[in-house]
Amino acid sequence: MKYEILEHPADLKIRAFGKTKEEVFLNIMRGMTENLRPAAERHGEIINQKFKVESPDLSALLVDFLSQILYFIQTQKIAYNNIKFDKFSDTEIEGEVEGKKVRGLGEDIKAVTHYDVLFVQKEDET
Amino acid sequence: MIQKKDFLKISDWLWEIPKSFRQDMQVPARIYLSETMLGEAFKDRSLEQLVNVATLLGIQKYAIALPDMHEGYSSPIGGVAAIRTSDGIISPGMQGYDINCGMKLLKSNATEKEIRPYLEKLASKIQKEVPSGLGKGGQIKLDTNSLNNILEKGAKRLVEQGYGEEEDLINCESGGCLDFADSSTVSDFAKNRGRDQVGTLGSGNHFLEIQKVEEVFDEKTAEVFGLFRDQVVIMIHTGSRGLGHQVATDYIKEFIGLMVKYKIRVSDREFACVPFNSKEGQRGLEASACAANYAWANRQMIAHFIRKSWKSVLGSNADLLEALYDVAHNIIKIEKYNINGSETELAVHRKGATRAFPPGSLEIPEKYRKAGQPVLIPGSMGTASYVLTGTKEGEQSFYSTCHGAGRTMSRHEAARRMSGEEVVRNLREKGIVIKYDSFRGIAEESPMAYKDINNVVGVVHGAGLSKKVVKLKPIAVMKGE
Numbered sequence: 001m002k003y004e005i006l007e008h009p010a011d012l013k014i015r016a017f018g019k020t021k022e023e024v025f026l027n028i029m030r031g032m033t034e035n036l037r038p039a040a041e042r043h044g045e046i047i048n049q050k051f052k053v054e055s056p057d058l059s060a061l062l063v064d065f066l067s068q069i070l071y072f073i074q075t076q077k078i079a080y081n082n083i084k085f086d087k088f089s090d091t092e093i094e095g096e097v098e099g100k101k102v103r104g105l106g107e108d109i110k111a112v113t114h115y116d117v118l119f120v121q122k123e124d125e126t
Numbered sequence: 127m128i129q130k131k132d133f134l135k136i137s138d139w140l141w142e143i144p145k146s147f148r149q150d151m152q153v154p155a156r157i158y159l160s161e162t163m164l165g166e167a168f169k170d171r172s173l174e175q176l177v178n179v180a181t182l183l184g185i186q187k188y189a190i191a192l193p194d195m196h197e198g199y200s201s202p203i204g205g206v207a208a209i210r211t212s213d214g215i216i217s218p219g220m221q222g223y224d225i226n227c228g229m230k231l232l233k234s235n236a237t238e239k240e241i242r243p244y245l246e247k248l249a250s251k252i253q254k255e256v257p258s259g260l261g262k263g264g265q266i267k268l269d270t271n272s273l274n275n276i277l278e279k280g281a282k283r284l285v286e287q288g289y290g291e292e293e294d295l296i297n298c299e300s301g302g303c304l305d306f307a308d309s310s311t312v313s314d315f316a317k318n319r320g321r322d323q324v325g326t327l328g329s330g331n332h333f334l335e336i337q338k339v340e341e342v343f344d345e346k347t348a349e350v351f352g353l354f355r356d357q358v359v360i361m362i363h364t365g366s367r368g369l370g371h372q373v374a375t376d377y378i379k380e381f382i383g384l385m386v387k388y389k390i391r392v393s394d395r396e397f398a399c400v401p402f403n404s405k406e407g408q409r410g411l412e413a414s415a416c417a418a419n420y421a422w423a424n425r426q427m428i429a430h431f432i433r434k435s436w437k438s439v440l441g442s443n444a445d446l447l448e449a450l451y452d453v454a455h456n457i458i459k460i461e462k463y464n465i466n467g468s469e470t471e472l473a474v475h476r477k478g479a480t481r482a483f484p485p486g487s488l489e490i491p492e493k494y495r496k497a498g499q500p501v502l503i504p505g506s507m508g509t510a511s512y513v514l515t516g517t518k519e520g521e522q523s524f525y526s527t528c529h530g531a532g533r534t535m536s537r538h539e540a541a542r543r544m545s546g547e548e549v550v551r552n553l554r555e556k557g558i559v560i561k562y563d564s565f566r567g568i569a570e571e572s573p574m575a576y577k578d579i580n581n582v583v584g585v586v587h588g589a590g591l592s593k594k595v596v597k598l599k600p601i602a603v604m605k606g607e
Contacts, residue, residue: 005538007535007536007538007539008197008536009170009196009197009533009534009535009536010196010197010198010199010203010533011198011199012537013536037566056382056383059395060379060382060395064379067375067379071315071318071319071372074319074368075318075319104260105260106260106563106564106566106567107260107329107567108258108260108328108329108330110223110224110368110371111223111371111372111374111375112375113199113200113219113223113396114199114378114382114394114395114396114398115198115199115200115394115395115396116199117395
């Protein structure tokens with residue numbers, strides 16, 4: 001399972017999984033993008049967008065990254081679903097996201113919040 | 127974990143968690159609920175969140191939750207924190223991301239009987255004129271200069287340009303403009319998100335409704351407000367769209383980075399804050415004011431599109447739709463209160479709470495001053511909405527009352543339990559015209575996902591926070607394309 005939707009009365013709450021932190025970032029981005037219900041253009045070209053994020057810690061880094069992606073999606077009308085990381089540390093990431101142009105979005109996400117953000121490493125370190 | 131034994135019963139409508147409950151509480155936490163509704167409060171984390179609100183630096187008297195309370199993402203939705211400006215903080219998260227999400231009510235001189243033959247056509251026309259704006263934007267695309275004007279002048283700018291009347295500004299909280307707004311405090315990111323969204327509705331629980339006045343509780347106040355039985359009114363629920371969401375995001379991020387400098391710790395990162403009187407705090411307030419102004423402009427533009435649709439369907443001789451009032455339910459307002467015998471300036475943070483100023487308040491239009499400020503409370507889709515009035519007794523909650531019905535379950539659970547088709551069928555069986563884009567969106571807004579609005583309003587009425595004037599029943603619901 002890449003991600004699952006959890007219950008929250010007001011908002012969208014997502015739990016993502018991965019063998020690496022990079023994979024968690026990718027899967028939670030996909031969870032967010034898919035829940036915006038993008039309506040893909042039939043012959044949409046693939047678009048790449050560079051990003052760079054610096055934050056005080058890993059949790060803030062994830063929120064700030066997703067906030068940046070949300071901004072790109074809403075202003076560029078592109079559904080991003082792939083990431084290539086050039087740099088990854090707990091306080092800084094840099095790379096490119098890849099996605100396709102969309103005709104519109106079926107749902108709105110106002111913002112990404114810090115509420116209940118938690119990284120958990122399982123005993124087998126996955 | 128909070129349990130019922132931790133509460134003190136203050137009255138049939140008011141409960142208190144004392145300051146001694148947790149060491150870091152600055153003030154007690156107070157919750158407005160009936161005893162029968164109290165059980166619901168333990169089903170999510172809203173009470174724990176309210177206790178966290180009580181720890182904010184500079185908070186005065188009580189952390190407050192209204193009866194539509196439910197779990198949010200720092201404060202409960204339905205929360206109020208009044209913070210002393212001289213030595214307290216400002217917290218964008220305590221206001222919410224949809225800055226100045228709020229309500230506007232337009233009233234006609236027509237009755238339901240007169241409008242029924244045109245209702246389907248009117249609802250379709252309004253649906254077309256006012257898009258949701260999701261991923262597609264609205265009719266208006268602004269250049270930077272025009273956008274900055276709106277950020278600094280709000281609804282005033284729209285009226286200057288001919289998208290409304292002077293009366294619209296008189297009948298609007300703060301005249302539709304917080305004049306200390308400074309557009310230079312708003313990032314280009316936020317401006318880019320708001321450039322094509324003026325005149326759009328958004329999604330989720332945002333809506334337009336054509337309603338009728340079903341019941342009048344207070345004939346005298348109804349007359350002052352210009353409301354009568356069977357009258358057709360139109361309710362607008364929307365906010366500052368992507369611009370406001372981004373302003374909140376930007377300042378929460380900035381304030382997280384500044385808390386070390388100011389030696390501030392918070393119980394939840396979403397409360398990120400700085401001293402109100404700091405340079406950064408004032409910038410945050412000015413940016414928030416810009417977003418609030420944008421929301422008032424948004425509702426004013428939507429009102430213009432509705433008026434255009436009204437004339438188009440009913441003919442150019444149709445009476446103008448007049449604004450009753452426009453009021454926010456996610457906002458930070460600077461207000462003065464008597465605290466321990468001294469008049470004290472407070473930054474009242476309302477998150478899912480509506481201002482309800484009493485009779486005599488100079489902040490409300492002169493024609494309403496004897497009656498009190500109109501308070502606009504939407505119910506869940508297809509149920510009922512209310513117009514109430516502010517009261518002197520409301521000072522106990524910093525003149526704040528509920529903002530809606532309050533969710534009881536997640537959107538996903540609502541969509542699992544009921545299909546959009548079923549919700550639409552139920553509405554149509556009640557004679558309600560419904561215009562929508564997605565069945566899923568409808569299912570998520572099903573009335574069963576919310577508390578009973580009649581119970582919620584019953585609490586604020588019983589507690590004296592605001593008094594019922596009329597009950598409104600929907601006859602058409604429009605959710606935006």
